[in-house]
Amino acid sequence: MRSVGKRSATVRVARWSALHPRRAIIGWLAFVALCLGGGIAAGMNSATSEDFRVGEAGRAEALATEGGVQLRPTEQILIRAASGPLDEAAADAAVKDVTTRMKALPEVASVAEPVRSADGRVLRVPVELNGSEQDGKKNVVPLRAQTEEAAQAHPELTIEETGDASVSKGVNDQRGKDLAFSEAITLPVTLITLAVVFGSVVMVGVPLLLAITSIMATMGLAMVASHLLPDTGVGMSMILLIGMAVGVDYTLFYLKREREERARAGGRLTSEALVEAAAATAGRAIVVSGLAVIVSTTALFLARDVIFDSLATGTILVVAVAVVSSVTVLPALLVKLGRRTERRAARRLARGKSVCAYGEKGPGRAWHALLTPARKHPALTLGLSVLVMLGLALPALNMNLKNPARDSFSREIAAMKGYDRLLAAFPELRVRHLVVVRARASQSGEVRQALRELAREAQADPLFADRAGAPVARSSEEQRSGAPVVRSSEDRRTTPPLLRSSEDRRTTTLELNTRHATYSQEAEASLDHLRDRHLPATVGKLPGVETAVTGEVARGVDYVEHQNEKLPLVLGFLLLMTFAMTVYAFRSVVLGLLGVGLNLLSAASALGLLVLVFQGRWAEDLLSFVSLDGISSRVPLFLFVILFGLSMDYQVFVVSRIREAALNGVPTRQAVLDGIASSAKVVTSAALVMVTVFASFVMLHILEMKQMGFVLAAAVLLDAFVIRVMILPAALLLLGRATWWPSRAIRRAQGRSAPRSEGPDGPDGGFAAGGEGGRPEGSFEQRSKQGSLPHSG
Numbered sequence: 001m002r003s004v005g006k007r008s009a010t011v012r013v014a015r016w017s018a019l020h021p022r023r024a025i026i027g028w029l030a031f032v033a034l035c036l037g038g039g040i041a042a043g044m045n046s047a048t049s050e051d052f053r054v055g056e057a058g059r060a061e062a063l064a065t066e067g068g069v070q071l072r073p074t075e076q077i078l079i080r081a082a083s084g085p086l087d088e089a090a091a092d093a094a095v096k097d098v099t100t101r102m103k104a105l106p107e108v109a110s111v112a113e114p115v116r117s118a119d120g121r122v123l124r125v126p127v128e129l130n131g132s133e134q135d136g137k138k139n140v141v142p143l144r145a146q147t148e149e150a151a152q153a154h155p156e157l158t159i160e161e162t163g164d165a166s167v168s169k170g171v172n173d174q175r176g177k178d179l180a181f182s183e184a185i186t187l188p189v190t191l192i193t194l195a196v197v198f199g200s201v202v203m204v205g206v207p208l209l210l211a212i213t214s215i216m217a218t219m220g221l222a223m224v225a226s227h228l229l230p231d232t233g234v235g236m237s238m239i240l241l242i243g244m245a246v247g248v249d250y251t252l253f254y255l256k257r258e259r260e261e262r263a264r265a266g267g268r269l270t271s272e273a274l275v276e277a278a279a280a281t282a283g284r285a286i287v288v289s290g291l292a293v294i295v296s297t298t299a300l301f302l303a304r305d306v307i308f309d310s311l312a313t314g315t316i317l318v319v320a321v322a323v324v325s326s327v328t329v330l331p332a333l334l335v336k337l338g339r340r341t342e343r344r345a346a347r348r349l350a351r352g353k354s355v356c357a358y359g360e361k362g363p364g365r366a367w368h369a370l371l372t373p374a375r376k377h378p379a380l381t382l383g384l385s386v387l388v389m390l391g392l393a394l395p396a397l398n399m400n401l402k403n404p405a406r407d408s409f410s411r412e413i414a415a416m417k418g419y420d421r422l423l424a425a426f427p428e429l430r431v432r433h434l435v436v437v438r439a440r441a442s443q444s445g446e447v448r449q450a451l452r453e454l455a456r457e458a459q460a461d462p463l464f465a466d467r468a469g470a471p472v473a474r475s476s477e478e479q480r481s482g483a484p485v486v487r488s489s490e491d492r493r494t495t496p497p498l499l500r501s502s503e504d505r506r507t508t509t510l511e512l513n514t515r516h517a518t519y520s521q522e523a524e525a526s527l528d529h530l531r532d533r534h535l536p537a538t539v540g541k542l543p544g545v546e547t548a549v550t551g552e553v554a555r556g557v558d559y560v561e562h563q564n565e566k567l568p569l570v571l572g573f574l575l576l577m578t579f580a581m582t583v584y585a586f587r588s589v590v591l592g593l594l595g596v597g598l599n600l601l602s603a604a605s606a607l608g609l610l611v612l613v614f615q616g617r618w619a620e621d622l623l624s625f626v627s628l629d630g631i632s633s634r635v636p637l638f639l640f641v642i643l644f645g646l647s648m649d650y651q652v653f654v655v656s657r658i659r660e661a662a663l664n665g666v667p668t669r670q671a672v673l674d675g676i677a678s679s680a681k682v683v684t685s686a687a688l689v690m691v692t693v694f695a696s697f698v699m700l701h702i703l704e705m706k707q708m709g710f711v712l713a714a715a716v717l718l719d720a721f722v723i724r725v726m727i728l729p730a731a732l733l734l735l736g737r738a739t740w741w742p743s744r745a746i747r748r749a750q751g752r753s754a755p756r757s758e759g760p761d762g763p764d765g766g767f768a769a770g771g772e773g774g775r776p777e778g779s780f781e782q783r784s785k786q787g788s789l790p791h792s793g
Helices: 009-019 021-042 055-067 090-101 134-155 164-198 201-225 235-265 271-304 306-329 329-350 365-376 376-400 414-425 441-459 521-537 552-586 589-615 632-662 668-699 702-741 745-752 779-783
Strands: 074-081 108-111 121-131 155-164 431-438 498-501 508-516 547-553
Touching: 009 021, 009 271, 009 306, 009 329, 021 090, 021 201, 021 329, 055 508, 055 547, 055 552, 074 090, 074 134, 074 164, 074 414, 090 108, 090 121, 090 155, 090 365, 090 431, 121 134, 121 414, 121 431, 134 155, 134 164, 134 589, 155 164, 155 306, 155 414, 164 201, 164 235, 164 414, 164 668, 201 235, 201 306, 201 329, 235 271, 235 306, 235 329, 235 632, 235 668, 235 702, 271 306, 271 552, 306 329, 306 632, 365 376, 365 668, 365 702, 376 589, 376 702, 431 441, 431 498, 431 521, 431 552, 441 498, 441 508, 441 521, 508 521, 521 547, 521 552, 547 552, 552 632, 589 632, 589 702, 632 702, 632 745, 702 745
Parallel strands: none
Antiparallel strands: 074 121, 074 155, 108 121, 431 508, 431 547, 498 508
């Protein structure tokens, strides 16, 4: 077979790393330190409110911000009796204290009049913050400190704070704790899995070391990259999630191949020769697999969404760094460990002791049993397996996409407990719709009159009306008053709606509230009524005005609509790239089409399981979540992109083994059985590592992360144990030589060689992975035989 080594950059890099292991290791550590130091120096550039704007809601926010009348983060200070009725004198004193404290803070824009709940048991003091909603997480810290001091100063009362900013701060803090918890689970399970695979503490440390250093380097690079693509707070989570999975997997595949070469050599080759042989096969597969993940992940950029941009950036960077570590520093580490083993063996021989020959175990009886259906009854196995996967996918047909809102956050967050108490006392504050109108300054009076008419129309709409049948709208008097005059929730029904106008009188806003949960059908219906009925019938009749509606519900609805519009483009690009990468890797159109079909099947089945578990309510207590009666809108698109990339890992590593055997003249049927059996153990181990990482996210508090972790874990399990064990081998056995169409290389190779039977060691002994023709000319093996191989520390 003609040489590939002289042309392979992967082999050349591995050769240099093996010859200069100390330099390679020091260079890698320097690279990690440089990335991390550069990232810390550059700092993280976080996304602003403008980066999140989508659809009509985004247009409304832009208009309101330009006029200076945008929704600002508002905190609510709740004052209630620790028990029994509220003492008026104590409550008045607490209100004055809180108002004075808040007005003294530079982060506070205004403090409104206190409002009493309908039952008179709770007072709330609205506090409007300066800055954007994205700044709220930072600006709310001193407010919460003052609230705690006020609570200590009035022990006879319960004083607490809640609001969007407090909730966002709580979610961020909880996310940090969750990630630490995930790491605490992932690392021990990964250690156990690797120990079972390699049976060596030293070898277990190598994958973890490279995965952790790769994650550290990527975090630094992500900070630098955030100045081009702003970070939304999810990028680091994705770096940890994907980095640990692919970092360990790539190292695992390389280590497994090196051990196979060592077992086959029986001590006749040096560590450098073994590393180069592994680089010629597993090294190339790692590069192709990593490239496939990177290319497929770029599809997320087509969604034109700042969150997906952040997810894609983190994933691409960590996969690229993991690939680099696997083909650069990993060969150096293996040479170091190999030389250590050789020196120990030499010392034992010098003392007259025997040295046990290294042997790599086969896949075992369990895997032969699992492959038996596909081997003996490929058509039946294929048909039944596909039917099972399609059955799992059926619930996905009823998938209801939702944008996770504040109501879905964990109640372990203190601000969320206060939020629940706020809504119990003031249910009209659950949802805010903001109508934004842009017109000529001369039309200001007409616009304000039309908006008042809109508010009156809402009075007759059950989706907006409160218990008394009046529209829930905030009073502008609450924003202007300086004295703490307490207004009851009942009194608020008679006050005019909150109208705000910009200084140039060109932009006017109206704020309306509803009592429905942000992710409920009623909340979405209220938005539809506002946009499609009330607004066109009132303000929409004025000539030359521009109108738009925003708010939390509007953002969620527009976001889901935006994603649905982009989904065909992203999915089409993803399918095309998956097909192209498979054809490039294996020179087979048939394998390209098969890969696309199998990826769609595993993704659809995983989505079906996701809907079955999370869209209903039966698993709420089991997995500790509150159902949205739907699926987070980002999860399906994220699943398709990430799963298509990760599935290429298995596709590349399994089919590479099959193709190597076929290129060595092994008949396609035997090559399929040998290749899948020989890669079974490492693919299973890699899948278990990935499933462990992903499944740990199911135990987190954030619902969206739960769903992502669950669907990825389910997809990887199905891909590893159904697709690669049942469907893929059955399909390849049925296709036979047609598998490789239109490649001629395998047909020529099999035409030159007679069929070979299984070797003495079982199916894996029937061919040498990489074979005699699979190793490059001018390799370490040849030079070591000539005694010309240099050694370098």
